[in-house]
Amino acid sequence: MNIQQLRYVVAIANSGTFREAASKLFVSQPSLSVAIKDLEQELNFKIFTRTTTGAVLTSQGMTFYERALEVVRSFDSFENRYLNASEKGNQFSISSQHYDFLPPLITTFSERYPDYKDLRIFESTTVQILDEVAKGQSEIGIIYLNRQNSKGIQQNMDKLGLESIDLIPFKTHIYLRKGHPLAHKESLVMEDLAHLPTYVLLRRRTSTCTILKTLWIHQIRLLCLT
Secondary structure: OHHHHHHHHHHHHOOOOOOHHHHHHHHHHHHHHHHHHHHHHHHHOOOOOOOOOOEOHHHHHEEEHHHHHHHHHHHHHHHHHHHHHHHOEEEEEEEEEOOOOOHHHHHOOOHHHOOOOOOEEEEEEHHHHHHHHHOOOOOOOOOOOOOHHHHHHHHHHHHHOOOOOOOOOOOOOOOOOOOOOOOOOOOHHHHHHHOOOOOOOOOOOOHHHHHHHHHHHOOOOOOOOO
16 A cells, blocks of 8 residues: 555546546556555455446545545645745745735735745635645634634634634625515615526536535535426
């Protein structure tokens, strides 16, 4: 067993197929299959069940995947901290869902800490922000919490070994067209929005695992109509 095999397991589980995982890892699909087969023989249990649509984790495979994910993230964080220390000495990275409020803070930060010559800001999703910070690729991640998503996000942060502090409260603004049934109200509560459809914008070729994870974190119900 080696770290590369663990990366393969994580990639396949997250992608849902050997083909997509191989593409992301820049290896051939046969090489990936052989590596997983060798690992399964070494462990003496199946990690994945192959199906016509992809690969699904077995019960033992799910436990192994969770441990492998922890090891890979810890290794990446360790490697990023020490092997790239000289390159990152004057860098400071922030990942945020939106950064329109950050410029004045960045100016103050630059004045207070002039040694950081390379200040980077990345706009990303909640899941990616947590992953960036967990891997050590960003020093700080800024996300928005509310009553609906705070429980799921906190569970994910606990799993990744991350800590959080509250910064400032934000008000949610809802924009409606003229004549909308809710437009006459001076204020809205979540119950007013419960009957409205919810849409999640995802990039093309997003894996099933990522879609389900996004739905879970944002506590969005998935309705199937026949």
